[in-house]
Amino acid sequence: MPNVCHxxxxxxxxxxxxxxxxxxxxKGGFGLKPTGITRRTFKANLQTLNAVVxxxxxxxxxxxxxxxxxxxxxxxxxxxxxxxxxxAAAGN
Numbered sequence: 478m479p480n481v482c483h484x485x486x487x488x489x490x491x492x493x494x495x496x497x498x499x500x501x502x503x504k505g506g507f508g509l510k511p512t513g514i515t516r517r518t519f520k521a522n523l524q525t526l527n528a529v530v531x532x533x534x535x536x537x538x539x540x541x542x543x544x545x546x547x548x549x550x551x552x553x554x555x556x557x558x559x560x561x562x563x564x565a566a567a568g569n
Contacts, residue, residue, distance in 0.1 A: 479538075480521070480523060480538070483528070484539060487521040487523075488521060489521065491518055492516075493516060494513075495513070522541040524539055524544065528549045528552070
């Protein structure tokens with residue numbers, strides 16, 4: 478399973494980490510100079526959970542933002558909670 482949100486498409490992005498040295502000009506120094514620039518990754522806050530996808534419960538990776546905004550519909554935990562219409566739709 479790839480490290481991608483099923484609903485929003487969020488995934489790992491890449492950037493740089495910069496280490497600075499020196500004192501700011503406004504504080505009487507010669508300015509900040511970057512002393513080390515290294516590659517790094519920014520990982521999405523992905524959670525693995527059961528969600529209803531195409532009418533069926535399925536285990537998918539979902540970003541925390543998708544869960545908070547309500548894009549994810551979780552399946553009911555007990556069968557007796559379903560309504561007649563949901564049972565009829567699941568039977569097809």
